[in-house]
Amino acid sequence: MATEKRQEPVLPKLKKSKIKKEVLWAYLFIAPTVLGLLVFYMFPAMASFALSFTKWNGISTAEYVGLDNIITLLNDKSFIRSVINTVVFTIISVPLSVIFALVISLLLNQRVKGMVIYRTLYFLPVVTMPVAVGMVWKWLYNTEYGLINYILGLFGLPQPSWLFNPSISLIAVILVYVWMTIGNNVILLLAGLQGIDKMYYEAAQIDGASKIKQFFNITLPLITPTLFFVFITGMISSLQVFDLIYIMIGDSNALLEPLRTVVFGVYETGFKYSQMGMASAQAFLLFLAILAVTIIQFVFQKKWVHYDG
Amino acid sequence: MKLKIGNHVLLIFGAFIMIVPFLWMVSTSLKTFGESMQVPPTIFPKEWKFENYAEVFESVNFIKYYINTIILTLGRTIAQLFLCSMAAFAFARLRFPFKNTIFIAILSVLMVPPQVILIPNYAILTQLGWIDTFYALIVPGMFSAFGVFLLRQFFMGIPKELDEAATMDGCSLFGIYWRIILPNSTPALIALGIFTILAAWNDFLWPLVMTSSENMRVLSVGIAAFQGQYSTDYPLLMAGAVLSTIPMLIMFIFFQKHLISGIALQGVRR
Numbered sequence: 001m002a003t004e005k006r007q008e009p010v011l012p013k014l015k016k017s018k019i020k021k022e023v024l025w026a027y028l029f030i031a032p033t034v035l036g037l038l039v040f041y042m043f044p045a046m047a048s049f050a051l052s053f054t055k056w057n058g059i060s061t062a063e064y065v066g067l068d069n070i071i072t073l074l075n076d077k078s079f080i081r082s083v084i085n086t087v088v089f090t091i092i093s094v095p096l097s098v099i100f101a102l103v104i105s106l107l108l109n110q111r112v113k114g115m116v117i118y119r120t121l122y123f124l125p126v127v128t129m130p131v132a133v134g135m136v137w138k139w140l141y142n143t144e145y146g147l148i149n150y151i152l153g154l155f156g157l158p159q160p161s162w163l164f165n166p167s168i169s170l171i172a173v174i175l176v177y178v179w180m181t182i183g184n185n186v187i188l189l190l191a192g193l194q195g196i197d198k199m200y201y202e203a204a205q206i207d208g209a210s211k212i213k214q215f216f217n218i219t220l221p222l223i224t225p226t227l228f229f230v231f232i233t234g235m236i237s238s239l240q241v242f243d244l245i246y247i248m249i250g251d252s253n254a255l256l257e258p259l260r261t262v263v264f265g266v267y268e269t270g271f272k273y274s275q276m277g278m279a280s281a282q283a284f285l286l287f288l289a290i291l292a293v294t295i296i297q298f299v300f301q302k303k304w305v306h307y308d309g
Numbered sequence: 310m311k312l313k314i315g316n317h318v319l320l321i322f323g324a325f326i327m328i329v330p331f332l333w334m335v336s337t338s339l340k341t342f343g344e345s346m347q348v349p350p351t352i353f354p355k356e357w358k359f360e361n362y363a364e365v366f367e368s369v370n371f372i373k374y375y376i377n378t379i380i381l382t383l384g385r386t387i388a389q390l391f392l393c394s395m396a397a398f399a400f401a402r403l404r405f406p407f408k409n410t411i412f413i414a415i416l417s418v419l420m421v422p423p424q425v426i427l428i429p430n431y432a433i434l435t436q437l438g439w440i441d442t443f444y445a446l447i448v449p450g451m452f453s454a455f456g457v458f459l460l461r462q463f464f465m466g467i468p469k470e471l472d473e474a475a476t477m478d479g480c481s482l483f484g485i486y487w488r489i490i491l492p493n494s495t496p497a498l499i500a501l502g503i504f505t506i507l508a509a510w511n512d513f514l515w516p517l518v519m520t521s522s523e524n525m526r527v528l529s530v531g532i533a534a535f536q537g538q539y540s541t542d543y544p545l546l547m548a549g550a551v552l553s554t555i556p557m558l559i560m561f562i563f564f565q566k567h568l569i570s571g572i573a574l575q576g577v578r579r
Binding site: 019021022027029032036037040045051058100110120128131132133135184188190236240242243267271279280283287290294 | 435
């Protein structure tokens with residue numbers, strides 16, 4: 001409104017009606033999206049915060065209980081376990097995925113023959129339905145008839161029951177997650193690598209810098225912005241892992257404990273036990289955790305991300 | 310030279326690990342139940358049992374799952390392409406009060422993880438009487454802050470001279486959106502389209518929670534339930550997995566250039 005008033009003396013009459021028309025069109029264009037996002041995203045996000053302080057089964061009126069949910073959760077072994085699992089999952093899976101992806105994209109960046117074919121193969125798991133991925137890997141991990149244990153047997157190695165042994169089941173699922181996410185990181189890192197000016201390498205070669213020196217002094221610093229992006233988006237999605245756990249372990253299983261993630265807890269508490277208030281509290285704590293991780297990364301980035309060049 | 314051979318060995322080994330689960334999925338899907346339980350396992354099926362695929366369709370209502378998934382995917386994708394591009398056009402080209410405030414509010418939606426809004430949405434959709442209907446599967450997925458942002462960035466790159474020339478020729482604002490902006494942004498629209506199709510097709514938690522009857526199951530929920538019923542019949546399960554992933558794999562092979570440049574675009578823009 002204020003801007004319109006300021007423009008009034010400068011603009012002739014005809015133009016004023018044009019501006020009004022433009023404003024009207026603009027609101028028409030954004031109205032559906034703004035309304036939709038308000039109703040199905042912004043309002044629910046705020047409601048989730050409010051529900052965290054209530055006891056609610058989803059049907060009756062929600063009852064305000066203050067910090068009870070949070071206190072209960074902090075004393076709940078199962079919830080604490082789910083937080084630890086989620087953190088471990090993220091801390092192991094994201095760096096593994098990024099390191100493998102970095103090696104692959106460095107190799108692909110050498111103008112290798114068949115680059116497109118390699119890229120396609122590495123990317124296939126990314127477009128595959130996670131539920132199907134979980135099913136296939138559950139079969140590969142099968143203790144008696146699985147391909148993995150068969151191959152291990154050929155080399156005389158131990159054949160663990162991957163998904164039923166609580167001390168390795170988390171690692172087993174992490175490896176699948178890494179397999180699923182490498183392709184995406186390869187594409188991003190490859191784009192970052194291809195954006196580096198060849199000039200730098202030519203100069204380095206004239207100076208007689210070795211390949212290893214070139215990597216640490218040119219390549220690595222110049223792709224830190226891409227690495228930063230890959231780390232942040234990777235961590236955000238791995239903190240939300242659900243599909244794989246649901247499919248590979250199942251939703252009513254004592255074996256779940258070593259694998260229960262926070263999102264799994266939200267699903268179970270909210271939709272199996274109908275404790276919507278408690279589930280909202282879990283979801284909201286997850287949101288805070290994701291926010292914290294993101295902020296920490298952004299603060300920390302000044303130490304290692306270079307935006308020049 | 311030695312280095313180059315070493316590179317290929319590493320890359321082939323990696324590619325092998327990527328592709329083997331797919332080959333194993335297909336191979337198992339063609340075996341008899343007995344053969345799938347054989348030790349040592351056979352790499353190629355001794356007798357190719359294509360009937361497994363027919364059996365999937367007979368034992369559960371797989372056709373229905375397919376149709377439901379296609380309706381969900383098309384509904385969300387077509388709506389997003391229109392709604393996001395309209396909003397993006399307004400943010401990229403038009404002047405209106407509170408433009409920046411509204412845009413920042415939209416961007417803030419990007420930070421909210423989908424699980425956080427799951428429970429309140431369940432309540433909202435219950436109030437609307439939409440649970441277990443296509444409305445619940447499609448309507449909330451029609452809006453995307455990410456889509457608005459992606460398209461706005463692209464629209465800003467289209468030269469303004471094109472709009473001005475069109476205005477001179479008497480083109481309305483809607484005409485500029487429809488005849489100048491949209492035809493000039495096919496790469497971005499295709500990229501958003503593919504992202505949306507993939508996310509919709511593979512979506513699991515949302516349809517799992519928002520539908521309950523067998524009639525409303527989508528493929529992901531369908532094969533998960535299928536696994537519950539036939540937990541050890543791996544040939545059948547793998548046939549189901551092949552059937553539900555094939556459409557996306559084919560789409561990826563055809564549109565991979567667009568998808569890959571779309572993904573790369575996000576990273577470069579940081």
